[in-house]
Amino acid sequence: MVKYCQSCNVQKAFxxxxxxxxxxxxxxFFQAFEDEIHHTIISTQMFKPGEKIAIAASGGKDSTVLVHxxxxxxxxxxYGLHLYLLSIDEGIKGYRDDSxxxxxxxxxxxxxxxxxxxxxxxxxxxxxxxxxxxxLNNNCTYCGVFRRQALDRGAxxxxxxxxxxxxNADDMAETFLMNLLRGDIFRLPKSTAIITGDDxxxxxxxxxxxxxxxxxxxxxxxxYAHYKKLIYFSTECTYSPNAFRGHVRELIKNLEAIRPxxxxxxxxxxxxxxxxxxxxxxxxxxxxxKCNLLSSNKICKACTLLESLNQGRAxxxxxxxx
Amino acid sequence: xxxxxxxLCKKCKTxxxxxxxxxxxVCKECFIGYVEHMFKMSLRLxxxxxxxxxxxxxxxxxxxxxxxxxxxxxxxxHSTCAHNKxxxxxxxxxxxxxxxxxxxEFIQEYQPQDYTNFVTNECKLPFQIVDIQSIYPDxxxxxxxxxxxxxxxxxxxxxxxxxxQHIIYDYAIKxxxxxxxxxxxxxxxxxxxxxxxxxxxxLSLQSATKYNFSFIYPLNQNKLQILHPLKELLNKxxxxxxxxxxxxxxxxxxxxxxxxxxxxxxxxxxxxxxLLEQFIDKLQEGFPSTTFTVLSSAEKVTIKPLQQQSHCxxxxxxxxxxxxxxEVETLDNSNQQLINYLRANxxxxxxxxFTCNRMLQSAQELENFYNLKGFPPLIxxxxxxxx
Numbered sequence: 135m136v137k138y139c140q141s142c143n144v145q146k147a148f149x150x151x152x153x154x155x156x157x158x159x160x161x162x163f164f165q166a167f168e169d170e171i172h173h174t175i176i177s178t179q180m181f182k183p184g185e186k187i188a189i190a191a192s193g194g195k196d197s198t199v200l201v202h203x204x205x206x207x208x209x210x211x212x213y214g215l216h217l218y219l220l221s222i223d224e225g226i227k228g229y230r231d232d233s234x235x236x237x238x239x240x241x242x243x244x245x246x247x248x249x250x251x252x253x254x255x256x257x258x259x260x261x262x263x264x265x266x267x268x269x270l271n272n273n274c275t276y277c278g279v280f281r282r283q284a285l286d287r288g289a290x291x292x293x294x295x296x297x298x299x300x301x302n303a304d305d306m307a308e309t310f311l312m313n314l315l316r317g318d319i320f321r322l323p324k325s326t327a328i329i330t331g332d333d334x335x336x337x338x339x340x341x342x343x344x345x346x347x348x349x350x351x352x353x354x355x356x357x358y359a360h361y362k363k364l365i366y367f368s369t370e371c372t373y374s375p376n377a378f379r380g381h382v383r384e385l386i387k388n389l390e391a392i393r394p395x396x397x398x399x400x401x402x403x404x405x406x407x408x409x410x411x412x413x414x415x416x417x418x419x420x421x422x423x424k425c426n427l428l429s430s431n432k433i434c435k436a437c438t439l440l441e442s443l444n445q446g447r448a449x450x451x452x453x454x455x456x
Numbered sequence: 457x458x459x460x461x462x463x464l465c466k467k468c469k470t471x472x473x474x475x476x477x478x479x480x481x482v483c484k485e486c487f488i489g490y491v492e493h494m495f496k497m498s499l500r501l502x503x504x505x506x507x508x509x510x511x512x513x514x515x516x517x518x519x520x521x522x523x524x525x526x527x528x529x530x531x532x533x534h535s536t537c538a539h540n541k542x543x544x545x546x547x548x549x550x551x552x553x554x555x556x557x558x559x560x561e562f563i564q565e566y567q568p569q570d571y572t573n574f575v576t577n578e579c580k581l582p583f584q585i586v587d588i589q590s591i592y593p594d595x596x597x598x599x600x601x602x603x604x605x606x607x608x609x610x611x612x613x614x615x616x617x618x619x620x621q622h623i624i625y626d627y628a629i630k631x632x633x634x635x636x637x638x639x640x641x642x643x644x645x646x647x648x649x650x651x652x653x654x655x656x657x658x659l660s661l662q663s664a665t666k667y668n669f670s671f672i673y674p675l676n677q678n679k680l681q682i683l684h685p686l687k688e689l690l691n692k693x694x695x696x697x698x699x700x701x702x703x704x705x706x707x708x709x710x711x712x713x714x715x716x717x718x719x720x721x722x723x724x725x726x727x728x729x730x731l732l733e734q735f736i737d738k739l740q741e742g743f744p745s746t747t748f749t750v751l752s753s754a755e756k757v758t759i760k761p762l763q764q765q766s767h768c769x770x771x772x773x774x775x776x777x778x779x780x781x782x783e784v785e786t787l788d789n790s791n792q793q794l795i796n797y798l799r800a801n802x803x804x805x806x807x808x809x810f811t812c813n814r815m816l817q818s819a820q821e822l823e824n825f826y827n828l829k830g831f832p833p834l835i836x837x838x839x840x841x842x843x
Binding site for chain 1: 608609610650652653654655656657658659661722723724726727728731732735738739746749750752753754756757758759760761776777778779780781782783786787788789790791810811814817
């Protein structure tokens with residue numbers, strides 16, 4: 135028996151839509167996927183005409199689809215945005231060097247300017263060197279902190295107004311549950327915030343980060359990339375640990391299998407939360423005394439981690455000299 | 457060669473230890489003493505049960521947690537605690553909701569359990585049994601509604617839970633009980649919290665895991681105190697306590713598993729509550745501070761102020777706010793028409809909260825649900841009262 139698309143009732147269904155569990159044809163899927171991202175952008179007033187936007191591009195599926203869709207919607211709906219690609223080379227051989235080739239391909243395909251910053255040139259440390267120094271414990275902490283700062287620095291160099299990242303609904307739901315499990319009540323309400331860093335606390339200007347894929351499922355991103363024949367790099371990071379996040383990721387996948395709307399339901403739950411009350415001591419935003427970038431302490435986390443790495447290197451050099 | 461001294465109970469320093477309680481090895485006797493002491497302190501200090509002759513309605517399901525709760529309540533009332541014999545001058549009544557009517561429908565091999573001997577003879581507490589179908593004018597409507605709900609995603613289990621909740625609150629108010637006590641331990645509360653969050657009930661973060669939270673019954677604005685005095689305990693504590701104190705056998709019927717007809721091709725038989733129980737239990741084994749971190753975080757979280765504080769007539773929770781259309785619908789035309797139709801053509805669509813809407817999605821005869829057709833008069837009355 136022929137099954138028809140439950141959206142248009144005309145075309146034959148070609149897949150089950152992960153978000154709804156309904157049958158859908160290819161055209162309706164592409165249309166809905168793009169319309170929902172467009173609605174996310176418009177309803178949250180994410181951009182203003184004339185703004186310069188840096189797209190954080192890693193060459194993976196999320197950022198590749200992000201580049202494609204934002205470029206498409208920018209033209210279709212006349213957002214008036216100036217788009218740039220911003221990539222960070224963490225210095226992981228066999229992983230990042232390969233994925234950056236995909237980003238360079240995207241640069242050509244979408245005719246966008248590309249800026250690549252490396253950990254080595256920014257911090258004088260590549261991730262391979264960091265892991266050689268500290269081992270496989272806490273290496274993701276270093277990478278995450280450095281990447282955040284690297285993106286900020288790259289965005290400042292490009293002179294952009296905002297950064298957009300490919301964080302999707304599954305990522306947001308995972309982050310929400312992880313913050314609850316870790317007891318991080320300060321980050322909890324912001325776990326699913328679509329724009330972060332735009333609050334300008336204490337008069338300190340920060341570069342806003344936007345997440346147009348907030349209501350977009352990871353599975354749908356993969357399907358969109360696959361059926362649109364987009365080229366992306368799909369290998370996991372070499373240093374992916376058996377992380378705590380893995381437990382939560384598995385939970386989200388199982389929840390989705392039982393009830394497709396569970397991911398959005400988690401986001402909806404998080405949306406009900408407010409900032410911690412005034413009785414809780416909130417970290418104060420200030421500028422780092424070393425690098426002059428945003429920090430919640432006198433010295434930011436990146437500078438603190440760098441100092442510990444450099445001290446370790448100094449000790450090694452002394453030992454060799456002895 | 458110096459021999460290692462054998463470890464002794466951390467509390468009495470005399471006996472050999474049998475169980476670890478909050479990283480300390482303790483013996484059986486000290487463990488029972490710890491549980492009894494913790495229960496009394498919870499009731500007095502955390503649940504504010506301080507007045508003489510205060511009335512407590514203890515909700516009993518026949519499961520392990522509520523059995524432990526009834527046993528402890530009996531010991532404090534009759535001063536039969538193993539250690540500290542000080543009595544609490546409170547009035548405890550036990551309420552049991554008999555689900556046999558629906559269990560027989562969904563489980564072929566179901567055998568009804570009789571708890572009268574345990575509650576009345578062993579624990580010597582007044583015992584009230586209410587049949588779950590008694591709230592319905594036509595009890596077979598309840599079975600029909602359960603069959604109409606989706607077998608996956610805990611929809612049926614959630615529906616049964618909210619019917620039971622209505623029965624409990626109505627009973628408590630009609631019989632003058634201001635305090636309603638549930639037996640969930642800390643680990644269960646953490647799992648329940650995650651389960652509620654996964655169903656979109658973010659507002660439950662402010663109340664679902666508290667020792668004591670105030671609930672205003674929407675029908676007559678009566679205030680109820682909902683208590684969780686066993687919040688300090690974990691699953692293993694309850695199991696060990698029962699092993700030492702009770703001879704009851706716990707049947708293997710897991711209501712949820714069977715109401716879902718054992719959905720074979722989905723994780724945890726398609727039951728969200730079981731999935732989250734397994735998740736928390738697994739994490740608790742690998743990371744022993746999981747439960748208390750979650751409960752502590754939930755205590756400190758604040759909720760965004762709501763424009764309107766009105767209740768959902770089904771679950772009695774406060775209706776939350778939808779901040780973006782994409783939380784409720786997709787833009788592929790597959791559900792917008794249905795939502796618009798229900799909004800325009802049913803009496804109570806706009807009064808049902810986000811999570812109850814999710815419970816009802818994929819149900820058959822949706823109009824009957826949103827018109828509360830065949831529902832208990834109590835629920836219809838509440839729906840008509842609510843703005």
